[in-house]
Amino acid sequence: MAADGVWKLVLQTPMGPQEALLTVNAASATAFQGTMAGASGEQAFEGAVDGDTLAWQTDITTPMPLTLEFSVTVDGDAMTGEVKLGMFGAAPVTGTRA
Structure with a gap:
């Protein structure tokens, strides 16, 4: 998969x-x-691939319990x-390969 590797993400x-860090x-x-590490700690997850689109979700507890659902x-x-x-709605996400 072309997305294999480490990515630096910014969530607005x-x-x-x-x-x-994804x-x-x-x-x-x-x-x-995958794993995602940031201010809320590190979470492991499984995701789906559809062509060049990745989708996954992960649960955080800081600053409050919340499920984050990504589609990139x-x-x-x-x-x-x-x-x-x-x-809280949706927020833009950008990332670059680390």
């Missing part, structure tokens, strides 16, 4: 920009495993998309 949240490892042509499109060494922030 209502609390300001939040940075995270690691992506292909499990198959339609699935991947990979284009070379860049990714763009959005993250649903539960009751």
Whole structure:
């Protein structure tokens, strides 16, 4: 999968920009495993691949319990998309290959 590797993400949240380090490892042509590390700690997850789009969700507890639902499109060494922030709506996400 072209998205395999480590990515530096920036989430443009209502609390300001939040940075995270995303690691992506292909499990198959339609699935991947990963970890995301940031201010809320590190979470492991499994996600889905649809062409050049990755989708996954992860639960955080800081600053409050919340499920984050990501959908990003990979284009070379860049990714763009959005993250649903539960009751707080959605926020843009950008990423570059680390």
